[in-house]
Amino acid sequence: MNQVEETIKALRAALQEHNYRYYVLDEPVISDYEFDMKLKELQQLEALHPEFDDPASPTHRVGGGITKAFDTVVHDHPMYSLDNSYSREELVEWEQRLQRLLGGVEIAFTCELKYDGASINLTYENGVLIRAVTRGDGVQGDDVTTNVKTIRSIPLRLQGVVPERFDVRGEIILPLEGFARMNQERVENGEDPYMNPRNTASGSLKLQDSSLVATRPLDCLPYGMVGRNLGVDTQMEMLERMRGWGFKVPETARLCPNIEAVLDFLAEWDTRRHELPFETDGVVVKVNSLQQQQELGFTSKSPRWAMAYKFKSEQALTRLEHISYQVGRTGAITPVANLQPVLLAGTVVKRASLHNADQIAKLDVRLGDMVFVEKGGEIIPKITAVDLSQRPPDSTPVQYISNCPECNTPLERKPGEAQHFCPNDTGCPPQITGRIQHFISRKAMDIEGLGGETVELLFKEGLIADYADLYTLEAEQLTPLERMAEKSATNLVQGVRESVKIPFERVLFALGIRYVGETVAKKLARAFRDIDALMAASQEALMAVDEIGERIARSVLDFFANPVNRELVERLRGYGLQFSLSAEQLEGQTDLLQGQTFVVSGVFETLDRNELKKRIEDNGGKVASSVSSKTTYLVAGANMGPSKRAKAENLGVPILSETEFLELLGEASPGA
Ligand code: AMP
Ligand code: ZN
Numbered sequence: 001m002n003q004v005e006e007t008i009k010a011l012r013a014a015l016q017e018h019n020y021r022y023y024v025l026d027e028p029v030i031s032d033y034e035f036d037m038k039l040k041e042l043q044q045l046e047a048l049h050p051e052f053d054d055p056a057s058p059t060h061r062v063g064g065g066i067t068k069a070f071d072t073v074v075h076d077h078p079m080y081s082l083d084n085s086y087s088r089e090e091l092v093e094w095e096q097r098l099q100r101l102l103g104g105v106e107i108a109f110t111c112e113l114k115y116d117g118a119s120i121n122l123t124y125e126n127g128v129l130i131r132a133v134t135r136g137d138g139v140q141g142d143d144v145t146t147n148v149k150t151i152r153s154i155p156l157r158l159q160g161v162v163p164e165r166f167d168v169r170g171e172i173i174l175p176l177e178g179f180a181r182m183n184q185e186r187v188e189n190g191e192d193p194y195m196n197p198r199n200t201a202s203g204s205l206k207l208q209d210s211s212l213v214a215t216r217p218l219d220c221l222p223y224g225m226v227g228r229n230l231g232v233d234t235q236m237e238m239l240e241r242m243r244g245w246g247f248k249v250p251e252t253a254r255l256c257p258n259i260e261a262v263l264d265f266l267a268e269w270d271t272r273r274h275e276l277p278f279e280t281d282g283v284v285v286k287v288n289s290l291q292q293q294q295e296l297g298f299t300s301k302s303p304r305w306a307m308a309y310k311f312k313s314e315q316a317l318t319r320l321e322h323i324s325y326q327v328g329r330t331g332a333i334t335p336v337a338n339l340q341p342v343l344l345a346g347t348v349v350k351r352a353s354l355h356n357a358d359q360i361a362k363l364d365v366r367l368g369d370m371v372f373v374e375k376g377g378e379i380i381p382k383i384t385a386v387d388l389s390q391r392p393p394d395s396t397p398v399q400y401i402s403n404c405p406e407c408n409t410p411l412e413r414k415p416g417e418a419q420h421f422c423p424n425d426t427g428c429p430p431q432i433t434g435r436i437q438h439f440i441s442r443k444a445m446d447i448e449g450l451g452g453e454t455v456e457l458l459f460k461e462g463l464i465a466d467y468a469d470l471y472t473l474e475a476e477q478l479t480p481l482e483r484m485a486e487k488s489a490t491n492l493v494q495g496v497r498e499s500v501k502i503p504f505e506r507v508l509f510a511l512g513i514r515y516v517g518e519t520v521a522k523k524l525a526r527a528f529r530d531i532d533a534l535m536a537a538s539q540e541a542l543m544a545v546d547e548i549g550e551r552i553a554r555s556v557l558d559f560f561a562n563p564v565n566r567e568l569v570e571r572l573r574g575y576g577l578q579f580s581l582s583a584e585q586l587e588g589q590t591d592l593l594q595g596q597t598f599v600v601s602g603v604f605e606t607l608d609r610n611e612l613k614k615r616i617e618d619n620g621g622k623v624a625s626s627v628s629s630k631t632t633y634l635v636a637g638a639n640m641g642p643s644k645r646a647k648a649e650n651l652g653v654p655i656l657s658e659t660e661f662l663e664l665l666g667e668a669s670p671g672a
Contacts, residue, residue, distance in 0.1 A: 004045065004048075004049055004052070005049075005052050007045060008042065008045050008046065008049065008052050011038055011041060011042040011045070012042065012054065012056075012057055012058060014038060015035070015038055015039060015042065015058040016058055016155075016156070016157060018030055018035055018038075019058060019061070019152055020155070020159075020246050022035070022152070023152035023153045023248070024153050024246060024247070024248040036625070037625045037626070039058065039059065039062075040625040040626055041625065041626040042057070042058065042059055043059050043062075044626055044628055046059055048628075055128060055129075055130070055156075056128045056129065056156040056157040057156070058156070060146075060149045060150070060156065061149060061150050061152060061156075061214060062150070062211065062214055063146070063147075063149075063150045063209070063210035063211035063212070063213055063214035064210060064211050065146040065210045066208055066209055066210070067144070067146055067147070067208055067210070068208060070142035070143055070144060070206065071142070071143040072136070072140050072141070072142060072143070073131070073133045073140060073141060073142070073143045074139065074140045075121055075133065075138075075139065075140060075141065075167075076123070076167060076226075076227075077167060077226045077227075078138050078139055079119060079121060079135045079136075079138045079141070079169070080138060080298060080301060080302045080303055081138065081301055081302050082284060082302050082303075082306055082307065082308040083301075083302045083306070083307050083308065084282075084307075084308045084309075084310055085307055085308070085309050085310075086309075086310055086312070088263055088266065091259070091262065091263070091266075091285065091307060091309055092259060092263075094307050095107065095259040095262075098287065098296065098304070098305070101295070101296060101304070102292055102295060102296070105292075106257075106258065107258070107259075107287055107288075107289075107292065108234075108255065108256065108257050108258070108287075108288040108289065109255075109256045109258075109259070109261075109262050109285050109286060109287060109288055110234070110235040110236050110239070110253060110254070110255055110256070110285075110286045110288045111253065111254050111256055111262055111265040111266075111283050111284070111285055111286075112223055112239075112250070112252070112253045112283065112284050112286070113250065113252050113253075113269065113273070113276070113280040113282075113283060113284070114280055114281055114282040114283060114284045114308055114310075115171035115173050115221045115223070115250075115278065115279075115280060116171075116173065116197070116198050116278070116279040116280055116281050117171040117172050117173035117174070117197070117198055117201040117202070117221075117278075118134065118135070118171065118172045118173075118198070118201050118202035118205055119134070119135040119169065119170070119171055119172075120132055120133070120134060120135070120144075120148065120169070120170055120171070120172050120205075120220065121133045121134075121135070121141070121167050121168075121169055122148070122154065122167060122168040122169075122170065122220075122222075123165070123166075123167050124158060124162065124165065124166060124167075124168065125164065125165045126162075126164060126165075127157055127158040127162045128156065128157050128158075129145075129148075129149065129154065129155070129156050129157070130145075131143060131145050132144050132145045132147075132148035132149075132154075133145075134202075134205060134206075142205075142206070144205045144206065146210045147204070147205055147206075147207060147210045147213040148172075148205070148220075149210070150210055150211075150213045150214035150218075151172065151213075151218045151219065151220050153219050153220050153247075153248040154220045154247075155245065155246040155247060158245040158246055159244070159245055159246045160244060160245060162245060163227055163228065163229045163230055163231070164229070165227060166225055166226065166227025166228070166230060167225060167226045167227055168222050168224075168225045168242060168247065169222065169223060169224040169225060169226065170220045170221055170222035170223055170224075170247075171220070171221050171223065172201050172202070172204075172205060172218055172219070172220050173197065173198075173201055173218070173219050173220075173221060173278050173279070174197040174198075174200050174201045174204075174216070174217065174218055174219070174278075175197075175217060175219055175277045175278045176197065176277060176278060176279065177217075177277060178216075178217025178218075178219075179194070179196075179197040179200065179217075181217065182194065182200070182216065182217065185517060188443070188517045188518060189514070189515055189516065189517040191330050191332075191514070191515075192328040192329070192330055192332040192334075192419075195353060195355050197278070197279055198279065199355065199418070200216075201218060203416075203417075203418060204216045204218055206416055207416060208415075208416060209551070211549065212551070219248065219278070220247075220248065221248060221249070221250055221278075222239075222242050222247045222248070222249055223239075223249075223284070224238060225238055225241075225242065232290065233289065233290055233291065234288045234289055234290060235286045235287070235288050235289075235290070235293075236253070236255045236288055238290075239253050252269075252276075255288060262285055265283065266283055266309055269283060269311075270311055270312075273311065280311075281310060281311060281313075282308050282309050282310040282311050283308070283309045283311075284306060284307070284308050284309075285306065285307045285308075285309060286305060286306045287305035287306070292305065293305040313374045313375065314344060314374070314375060315344070315372050315373060315374045315384065316342045316343065316344040316349065316372070316373050317342075317370055317371070317372055317373075317387060318339045318340045318341075318342035318349075318370065318371065318373060319339065319340040319368065319369070319370055319371070320337050320338070320339060320365055320366075320367060320368065320369050320370075320371050320383070321338050321339060321340055321367075322338050322367060323335050323336065323337055323338065323354065323360075323367070323398060324336050324338055324405075325401055325405045326430075327404060327405065327406050327422055327428060327430040327431065328430070328431075328434065329430060329431055329433075329434020329435060329437070329438065330421075330425075330431070330434070330514070331404075331421045331422040331423065331424070331425055331428060331431050332419045332420075332421055333356075333401070333404070333405075333411060333419060333420040333421065333422065334353065334354075334355070334356070334419070335354040335355070335356065335357070335359075335360060335400075336351050336352070336353060336354065337351060337352040337353070337354050337365070337371070337383055338350065338351055339351060339352060339371070339373065342373065344373060344374075344375060344381060349373055349381050351380065352371075352373050352380060352381045352382055352383050353380045353381075353382050354382075354383065355382075355418070356418040356419050356420070357400040357413075357418075357420060358418055360398050360400065361397075363383060363385070363386060364386065364397060365383060365386055365398065366386075366391065366392075366395040366396065366397060366398060367395065367398065368391075368392045368395055369386045369387070369390070369391055369392075369395065370386070370387040370390040370391075371383045371385070371386050371387070372384045372385045372386075372387065400420070401420075404422035404424065404428060406422070406428050406429050406430055407422065407424050407427055407428040407429065409422050409423060409424035409427075409428065411423075426562075426564050429459065432459065432465065432466065433455055433456050433459050435466075435467065435512045436455045436459070436464065436466070436467045436470070437452045437455050438510070438512045439467040439470075439510045439511075439512060440455065440467075440470070440510075441510075443506070443509065443518055444502075444506055444509050444510035445499045445502050445506065445507070445510045446499070446502065446506075447470070447492075447495045447496055447499050448491065448494075448495035448498070449488065449491035449492040449494065449495035450470075450492050450495055450496070454484075454492070457481060457482070458473075458481075461481060463477055463478075466568060467510075467568070467572075468568050468571040468572050468575070470496050471496060471500075471571075471572070471575035473492070473493055473496060474493065475489040475490050475492075475493045478492060478493070499577075500575065500576040500577050500578070501578070502577070502578060503525075503578055503581075503582060503585070504525050504530070504531075504578045504579060504580055504581050504582070504585075505521050505522045505524075505525035505526075505581075506521070507572070507577050507578055507579065508521040508524060508525050508531075508534075509521035511559070511565075511568075511569070513555060513556055513559045514555045514558075514559070515551060515552045515555045516552065516555065516556065519547075520547070520548065520552060523545055523546060523547060523548065524542075524545065524548070524556070525581060526581070526617075527545040527546075529580060529581050529586070529589075530579060530580030530581065531569060531573070531579040531580065532579075534556070534560075535560045535566070535569070537556075539553045539554070539557060542556055542557070588615075588618050588619075589618045589619065589620075590618070590619045590620060590665075591619070591620040592619045592620060592621075592664075592665060592666075593616060593619040593620045593621030593664075593665075594620040594621070595620075596621045596622070596632040596633065597621070597622045597623075597624050597630055597631050597632050598616050598621055598622065598623055598624065598631070598632065598633050598634075598635055599623075599624050599625070599626065599627050599631050599633075599634045599635070599644070599648075599653075600612055600613060600616075600623060600635045600637075601634065601635070601636055601637065601640040601641060601644050602636050602637030602638050602639050602640035602641075603637045603638045603639050604637040604638075604658045605637075605638075605658060606658065606662075607658065609637075612635065612658075612661070615665065619665060626644075626647075627644055627647045627648050627651065627653055628651070629651055631648070631651070631653045632653075632654075633653065633654055633655070633656050633661075633664075634648040634653050634654070634655045634656070635655075635656050635657075635658070635661050636655050636656065636657060637658060
């Protein structure tokens with residue numbers, strides 16, 4: 001093996017280990033930064049040496065592969081569903097049935113929580129993940145391998161001795177915390193929040209861009225495996241074996257020697273489930289012995305040896321009166337069920353979410369139906385089923401709207417997205433007021449004296465049609481409005497006037513460019529320094545900015561390609577808003593290092609590493625993580641790794657000391 005190959009292999013092994021410690025054991029031993037540096041080094045080496053490609057390399061976790069259409073794959077072993085039971089009595093009856101079938105022997109069970117996500121089949125060959133397929137109809141599903149490889153808790157290569165070829169079955173879930181974080185980011189970026197973790201998890205698997213999947217905090221919780229020579233005799237051993245190979249098997253599974261112990265498990269988790277970091281809607285009880293499982297076999301739909309027990313969630317039966325459609329500020333349409341008011345878990349429920357057109361079709365809810373409403377993890381209750389016995393005889397399936405309820409524009413639906421959209425972003429009222437509300441929000445222009453409801457009022461009264469109009473408001477126009485005292489009117493106008501001092505990066509965020517959240521706005525402002533440079537930037541120039549990918553770059557281009565938006569910018573500029581970095585922000589910023597790439601390594605005396613990097617960036621230079629032929633200088637401090645130095649010397653990259661670096665900027669270090 002030559003040296004490069006050895007380095008590559010060592011990096012892969014180290015990254016695999018650190019990944020496992022972080023995402024499966026939750027016990028990291030190195031910092032995120034160190035991890036990223038190692039990963040970048042591996043990426044660069046792999047790019048230079050494609051001959052050492054490995055489908056199990058940790059670099060696949062970053063994504064990048066695009067799947068235009070997912071191939072249909074027939075499962076080696078069908079993926080069954082589970083029989084459900086809703087009461088302890090039913091479960092006891094099931095156990096008695098099993099007793100009869102097996103001839104009166106003792107039956108031990110494994111109880112696992114029922115994870116609420118999307119099921120996945122992972123095929124491993126010689127210890128390497130070769131394919132990941134969704135359950136689909138149970139016989140065949142979609143090949144989502146590229147996307148699944150980005151899920152950090154799924155081992156790409158297994159540890160230890162493994163069967164030659166076998167399948168692992170598990171559930172892809174979005175933990176509650178990650179889901180909440182994703183939604184918070186979406187709201188900040190001006191996007192509508194996702195409805196629930198389960199749909200978001202299964203939707204994520206079908207995204208075309210795997211690098212997008214990589215940004216979602218998905219997890220995989222395995223619950224079984226199929227194949228030959230698995231080397232285990234019980235379900236419990238199966239779970240332990242998978243854990244040993246590097247899977248994140250929840251510790252909540254328990255071996256229950258008899259049905260009484262199973263009932264205890266159910267009672268315990270009925271309350272404790274709320275402590276879990278993910279959603280569960282029940283328990284899956286499985287006969288522990290694989291020998292007994294084999295004797296029991298399958299019905300056409302499900303294994304006889306397993307039973308799902310659904311936790312009771314409080315539910316109510318009521319009539320669906322009509323469906324209304326809400327338009328979010330990004331144009332996303334959400335259907336809402338308007339119900340005959342009913343008492344559920346202590347509150348009167350009048351509305352329930354229907355999520356999207358697919359959900360309506362799946363439930364086949366119709367106007368006038370009696371429907372079951374439940375409160376799950378979500379804030380608004382949802383409809384879980386229709387009581388068909390009470391369906392009005394003349395009912396017809398719901399026709400989903402084809403035009404926007406607010407502006408009548410024909411709706412659009414992008415491939416792979418569940419939601420319909422109103423594309424009329426500049427003329428659709430809730431989208432307009434939504435954008436203005438974002439503009440005035442705390443992290444954006446933070447306009448004092450103006451709130452969301454007032455925005456709606458001003459819009460309805462025809463006083464504002466976009467956010468630039470705010471700057472034309474006069475107190476005299478406002479006082480005739482309902483609930484607008486003279487004092488509030490002057491405060492509002494005053495607040496608007498003051499907002500012209502808000503710095504460029506926040507103005508940029510306030511514009512409401514899709515995917516340009518607070519952080520991205522900061523990065524863009526720093527990189528381009530003023531709006532003219534930003535508006536003139538090409539896609540390449542945008543993507544050259546740290547952490548700006550194609551999706552964001554496109555969105556920025558689209559935004560400024562629209563004359564309506566350009567005019568808004570010009571008007572705002574006319575009203576005196578900040579469209580460039582202030583002298584203060586620009587202080588210390590030069591173009592001295594333009595076009596130069598630096599690698600920083602070791603420990604420094606006068607500046608710490610982050611200050612040094614900031615200094616490089618402030619002066620127009622770029623910081624890279626590892627030395628390559630593209631490196632202009634290696635800035636070396638004390639205790640720098642010998643491999644970096646050797647590499648720089650090999651490639652003829654000049655090495656600078658801290659003092660030499662400061663001299664490059666025309667500064668002398670204080671000590672020198
Ligand atoms: P159902 O979709 O109701 O028929 O339930 C079957 C599905 O439950 C399987 O396809 C799995 O995706 C999912 N599931 C979640 N947790 C488990 C578990 N611990 N054991 C087996 N299946 C599970
Ligand atoms: Zn509309």
